[in-house]
Amino acid sequence: MRALPLLLCALSCAAAASPTPLTPREQAGRRIYFEGESPTGGSISATLGANVRLPGSAVPCVNCHGEDGSGRPEGGVLPPDITWTELTKPYGHVHPGGRKHPVLEDRSVARAVSEGIDPGGNRLDAVMPRYSMSWEDMSSLLAWLKRLEHEREPGVTDSALRLGVVLPTRGRLAELGQAMRGVLEAWCAELNASGGIHGRTLELVIAGYDSDQETGLASAQRMLGQEPVFALLSGFLPGAEKELAALAEREALPLIGPFTLSARKDGTPERHVFFLLSDAGEQARVLAEYAARELSREGTRAAILHPEDEGLAGAARAARARLQARGWKQVELLRYTRGAFNPALAEDLKRKGTRVMLFLGNDEELAALLEKARTLGWAPYLLLPGNLSARAAVRAPALFQGRIFLAYPTLPSDEQPRAREAFSRLQASTPAAEGYRMAQVSAYTAATLLTEGLRRSGRQLSRKKLLGHLEGLYAFEPGLVPPLSYGPNRRVGAWGAYVVTVDLAARSFRPVTGWMELPDGG
Template structure:
């Protein structure tokens, strides 16, 4: 029985090491070059002691999160895990430098003065660090635990990833379909040996959408704090997206491919959240790009309309992004309207027509589109209506006939993105109970494919930060059902842009126009 218990413990995913406050402070110094106490830490470079903030050269940037060192630019930073530093027989380095084992005093000297226990100078590429005695003690304390400090969800034989899905109400069916799609993808990779010798296990955390944002946030907390997961894959929590993303950033947990209408690429994106497809914000930017090509060099007046009030907060951000994109393309006359439903009448249409507005980027729902289109009919005004497809379903097909040839929608993906093997995959997923939920299933399956590829590239030395680095290195990744996906250090939307389609009111169909509108 004791042997079985030992084997079970070996196979189980490792829990995060319970670091003391001092050790956590040392980890922050090691990985980020920041003092938990707010003290100044500087890195001194070269003979002239050029001082730089340690945040630009933290220990982990060269020695690695695991302390094992990484060859870079001809230099090979040594292993600095504590068991290696204190080997009783000392060290002989490749260049012939010899010294006895480190102790607390000689370690402090090496950090501050760049000298080993024998008084030899360390490699000249190694900075010396100026920090308080307390910070130095914290750094040493963390190095003593570094070897056993493994991120949650990383075991010898298993990796745990999680997802947050609705478990009740009208959205429960979509949640079950997404869970089935994720389980199917992981089962396939596990059947062939897993990822770099580890099986991947999915932890599903459910919540009741009837509880609003608070229920989704509580579910996210359970998943991040008790679920012991390396990363979150896919997920659907429309009432609490920003709150969940903020929790992930605080806990430094990657989220890959959440299903959301508001995936965006702001100037300073959340570094822990990777979106597959553009949301309303980037679709609005793509529509601005399309308008620039369609309206020509004269750049006539255009309008950007979005709902007023708190419910339209995400759409107001999309409207702002569209205006910036238009200004970049040379549009000077941009009418901006934050409207209430009562404003979408003939008087607004006549006012915009009098100002010469020839195109409207409109960020409203079906009911608002119908109101604006009817107002345009009454005012005998026929502008181009440019609509994010994520917000509009039927109304674009039901506008007055006078707008024939003037209605365009942006979509982050089209059926043409689906490769033959991708379509075959949809049929396979349908056998797992995903029928009727095509959009969310495609996203969930794509998110799983992206995560697994990034884990494969990370290798055996898996950590959350290493996984983020692997995700950032993905370029033109083809997952079969989506446009090619590319990420980067400052890019968090894989397919950054949208297709624009024209609405054929007579045939009640869409036809692609203009190809892919990138918004890099």
């Protein structure tokens, strides 16, 4: 709202001495300020120049004055600061260009908003709209302006910024949780020792849970009810990833870099969640594309095996669609119940002449399949998302030499020396690091991403501002993973994968492709 800015610029009002819940009138005024819409169902319109009339929602106050009321430069125009301290200056105001006027009161503010005239009888800048709204809505707007500078985002004080981290601290996943926690706490301590970010130290609020008895969602909900936090950082909630994302959306709570096997490229349903790397679904598509390019000479009969899991079933369908789009007509989908995988199905696949198999099971299931294949003397080309069953893959029977390919969202070659050194320094302080490097890399990368977003957001911090700056990141290099890019409809930073093959003798991996990022829907 641009007319409001100036007119507001002279508001005389009483402000709350300390943050308290918003009154109904303040809530109504907040909506007008942020959205330009009337909570009463009335009409709010804005007139620009001589006769250009727009709905108020096209030019809400926040567009120019910002979420904190301090004014946001736009197109060479610097809207005035409309915080309470500025508006109630007893000696009035002198604006750039020499325009002067005495202190404003509620009625003179309303006149400035609606007519574009300040208390000195001066006409406001021509870029300032004149707003038409009911007196009830105007009163609500003024009530919000009186409250504006005393509003703070949850978890933010003058000296500190609190971040929530949900991790397993008990049960079978406790060591993994401890490994991630150690890196995050070391990052936080190191950052605070250097002065924090924009004068604020960072505080981690750990919401722990027992991975043998719960998913961690209840722990996250308890934390949000007891400890207001500005954002959720990293974290690991297997089995409750979708529920956590839904919680972040409901609470308008940024969730930065959760360690997950399930990510969505489309940011529309999960605007507040920023994933780091591609999930098994995209890795499966990359593997299908690799097979179409490199293995067609083996015939185009393929099978895709997946457990009864919504995410992995979607990955299987996406991979089949990719193969079919590339001319493979005989692609069979085989679903099985998790925990009840029957390796005997290898006999049927061999009989059918299946030459290529994409397997979306876990290590235990893959090991059983490989052993059955060994007894049959059958070695189809095997395609695997690396984060599902890599341990079993490197222990495959010798007859699979040169016939196993895995997709990974990151490789050691992505690591830059300075980032590797910084990560190693943080990792050294972690008691339970062995075997959990990828989880720690994820935690470190999430922390690096958040640090960049906070630094770009500046001292006047808000969740909305953070989201905007993260959305604006393009080819940002956190140092241990491929460059991360986000956008209004992109919520996975590195969307794609590498393909590697397994040297079974050396039990090592060798890249066979560079980075592969497929077009949407292709």
